[in-house]
Amino acid sequence: MKQKIPKPGAAVRGSTTGKPIMALLDLMGRRWVLRILWELRGPPLTFRGLQEACGGVSPSVLNQRLTDLRDSALLDLADDGYALTPLGRELLEQFTPLTIWAERWAKA
Amino acid sequence: MKQKIPKPGAAVRGSTTGKPIMALLDLMGRRWVLRILWELRGPPLTFRGLQEACGGVSPSVLNQRLTDLRDSALLDLADDGYALTPLGRELLEQFTPLTIWAERWAKA
DNA sequence: CTCCTTGCTATGTTTTTCGTAGCACCCAAC
């Protein structure tokens, strides 16, 4: 595991400024991160449930991403499965209008 | 180049539904895509200008991503450089609140 | 005990990304 988890205040891939937005763009530019957040918009999911929701993503990558996201305080593992933290849910809400936008995009 | 460009209505990585949002999540989950959109929030940038703005990303990947984004009608190359299309600008606007969110995230 | 589900790890392979070098084109200066 050579990949570092991007944190606001630290240098990330392609930026040494430490600006939070850069850390965020780095984190979200990793495969499955956006999708995972998206799939957790509803009720909590188990590891395998999440894996299935993401179309059978390999467990190694899934686990890596879950680690990333847990370290970033965006999700947590509770008794009933993985779920977004309040912070994570806030982030997801920023994306909700994307569904509507994507529909418009589909027409173009 | 074995990578397919995700299009709404077609199957993408991890989803066969053809739902636009899935194509969007696939596209944006690729390295540098979010960053490129972000760096083009201001005036148009040349290929090399964009490359520099992204912290020296390698030209091969940059070009691949530019192809992806042009095929997706999110940006275009004009006389004064690469710039977002109206559609791309719309998408970027969905992300603008992210800066504020990222600041809050940095504190947590 | 057996059976099933849980989260997750280990392994080897394939795909993506990377870094460097350099091509082809255009234009202005000399």
Added chain:
DNA sequence: GTTGGGTGCTACGAAAAACATAGCAAGGAG
């Protein structure tokens, strides 16, 4: 006309990330 600068972009080998598959360890139910 050739040198020097810019442009967009490609080629190639090396490194890193993502992949598929198998399986482990723990817990709960019957």
